[in-house]
Structure formats: structure tokens, C-alpha cells
Amino acid sequence: MVKHEEVNFARNDQSNTTMIPGRFARAMRTNLIWQFIRFVIINLKMLVVVSKSH
């Protein structure tokens, strides 16, 4: 059976040469605990970029 992430590779040559996230990577994108951790980290990183820019 074709996995969800494999369907779009077959659409055309453009899509065939890219990378498409699998089930685990997709799940982590909406996993509330993991995303909360990432939220804190991304905010801290953005604050560093903001402070380096002023």
C-alpha cells in the first residue's frame, strides 16, 4: 500500500525530486507538548534575532 507521504511524489517530476515528511514528522508538527517546547525555543531564538537587529 502507498503511504500517505508517498502519494505526491508520483504527481509529477517537480514533486518527485523533493522531500516530503513522513507520519512521525507530521505528527510532531501538531503535537501540543512538542510544539509548546518548540514555541518557547523559537520565541527565544526570535528574541535574539530582534535584539541583534536593534
Next chain:
Amino acid sequence: MARVVILGGGVSGHTAATFAAKWLGNSHEVVVVTPNAKWNWIPSNIWVGVGQMSKEEVTFDLDPVYKKAGITYKQAKAVSLNPEGSANETQPFVTIEYTGQGKEGESEEVTYDYVINATGPKLNFGATPGLGEGSQLGEHTVSVCTADHAEHASHKLQESIEKMKKGERQKFLIGTGHGMCTCQGAAFEYIFNVEHEIKKAGVRDMADMKWISNESFLGDFGMGGLHMKVGGYVVSSKIFSESLYAERGVDWMVGAHVSKVEAGSIDYELLDGSTGTENFDFAMLIPPFAGVGLKAYGKDGADITATIFAPNGFMKVDANYAAGTYENWKASDWPRTYQNPSYSNMFACGIAFAPPHIISKPMSSPNGTPINPTPPRTGMPSGIIGKAVAHSVCDLITKGEGAHLHEASMAEMGAACVASAGKGLTTGTAAAMTVFPVVPDFEKYPGTGRDTDYTFGEIGLAGHWIKHILHHLFMYKAQLKPGWTLVPE
């Protein structure tokens, strides 16, 4: 008492005006000339464009805010500058034409000691036949550049969704409407929001989606692309972007100059010189940007527009406009103080300043058609530059002509961008990105031109939360609510 006149009350001008008023207090006058009655948090227009926010949620009335700040507000558009005055006026002045406050159509000469040009872009629909010149809204296509445009886009999108629900296939074409456009990031965010809405409506299988853009590769973003830290790798934005499109089943056409728009189709020319036609049922194409067309006159009435403004209508500042060809471009070509080289009491900030050159590699088709993105000047740089310019002007007023000018080079500052895909707090995934610096500096960062510790991209729900927070923080800050100065630009 000195008078500072700020032309344009958008992201950059509003930042400059509010800080100037705070720093100068009552001893000097700050005047804002801007044609709209409302301020608009433009990044959230994307959500208006898919019906997830109303126009009212992304705008507020300027009048009470300027009253509170002690700023003189003239709802008018600037028409011309007389930096040396005129035969009848010894002071420099700007000629304005009212668009509101019961004085519509009336002209006035507003004298100034310092002027800050923050008039942003003219949405140059006229550059592509059929794109929407005249209507200023989009003719056969839609735009999301203003809250009104976005509302119009949302209605058209709903019509297409209804058609798909009735079994009619729809072709969506989203991207840039000319070979010299900028603002790819906004179109990029919009296409993923549209895809999300269509999926939510249960009709994704009825939609064919295509991206069309003047970038020579996907993920150029007008910055020549970027290399970012993603999942432990340093990855080109080309790979990052292609993955997003492929995952969502969106096709793409790059290196494209849209040469004509008609009902249901566009004509295009590609970087290889070939031409073609693409059909659509729904199209959102960003128009190219130009300066707003301010004129300038000498004391004797002679037209000196070309001395002050570049041919694209943006104001000349302390940039190196003689950098020559791509191989010679340097980070140091980019302006630092945004002071006009001819008149030291004139500054420009945000999109209104003339960049020294583009950032992406210049490209044109064998037919000589330039097809390359022009440089983005996004919200964060526009805000930071507006604040730095206001600081310089305030110091010139309070400390005298010799005061040190504040600097804010785009080659030394970063930008943070969140491209949402939906608005939900538990669904949808945004791409959160930062880039440092905006203009690559290959002398300082020989590998990729940027600091890969501070240039990163990540996809996930956290980006959505950040986008929501940014919306509320910037609407709060712009309304000068308690503690507004603590919110960084």
C-alpha cells in the same frame, strides 16, 4: 519649535511618528500626513483574504491614537516636496491634498524642519495589462495587499469553494503578477492558507493549485534564497519550499513574468524566453511595487524629482547607487542612516527608500525581459528603520546639526517571518522563519552570506501561536496602549 512631518502612517511611518512624538514631547510638533483614516496590520490581511478575520479586526482608527500621542494628523496624501521652499515661501514645504476630515480635494502647503518619507509602495497594477489598473482592486484577479483587497479576495474564494461543492472543478493560480514583483512571502502564505481552507471545506480533490512567481527558484523570496537550519541540517530555502509545495500537492512555475491578464487566463514569459498561457478560475497575483510618485521642485519651480527620487519613484538615501554589476555588490552598498544625499533634513524609511540594487541574482529572458524579484522590505526592518530615523531626527532637533545619526542597515539586521497555513490553535501548520542578516554579507559570512545560527525555519503549530501573538501585540503597540514601547519592532 521644530516641525517634523512624516509622510505615510503605515508600519514604518507610524513607528517613526509615535516614537518622535514620545521623544520630542510638547516642545516640538510631529505631523503625520496619510490618506487613510485607519491603520492596518498588513500581515493579518492574509487571514482576511481567506475569511478567517474581518477587516475590522486588522484595522483601527488613527485619529484617537494621534490625539492621545499629541500628533497633528492630516488625512491627506503628499503630492510634492519643495525642499528649498518656493518664490513665496522661505521654508521647505510639502504640498498635500486632503482625502478626508471634511476637506476632501483641498490642497495645503505644510512647512517642515525635517521630513520623513514613509509612503510605502504604490501598488503598480498598471505594469501588467489587465491586472487591475483603474479598479485598484484587481480586475480579473484579486490581491491581498490592503484590507479591502483581502475582503474582496475572500468573497471570490468563497464563490470558488461554493462552485467546487456543487461539483465544478476550480483552478487556483497564486503568486506574482509581473517579472519585477516583490512580496513573494505574502503570496506564499496566502496559497497555503487557501489550500488549508479548501481542505477544511472538504473540496481539496476538486481544486488544482499552482504557484506562479518571478523567483528563479522556489524559496528565493527576493533575498536570493537563504540557507537555514532545519532539523539539524543547513538547508537551502529551495529544498524547504519545494517540500512544502510537494507535500500539499501544489504545482509551481518559477522564473515567470506575467505579461497580460484576461478573464480566466494569463499570458506569461519564462526565463528561457518561452511564452505560454495559463488558465485559472481564481487568481491572486501580487502587483509590482513602485514609489508613490511624489514630485519635487526647486525654489524657482524647476522639477528636481530626478535629484531626490530614483527612476522607480523611491527616495534616494545614503546607499551606494553606483555599485555596478552583481559581482561587485557588497553588503556595504545598503543604506545606514536613510538621509537624502541632497537635503540633510530629508529621510526615507520602510519601502519608500530606494535600495541600491536588488538582492537576488539579476536575471532576464533572452528577449531582454527582466525577471527577478525586487528586494523585500518586510515589517520588522520597516519598523526598525522607522525608529532609527525618528531617533536621528529627534537628536538633530534636540542636540543640534552635528548630532550622530542612528544606523539600521538591512545588511546588519534580521527579519522574523511567520507564514501561517490556517488560523487554528490546534490545527494547521505554519512555517516560522528568521533570517540574519536580511541582505547577505559574504565578507562576514563567506559560506552562505548569513549567520546560520540565526537563520532557521521550522514547520508546526508553534508558528501559528506566534502569528496570533504577533497580531495582537502589534495591534496593541500601534494603538499606544500602556507599555507599547516594550514591544520590539
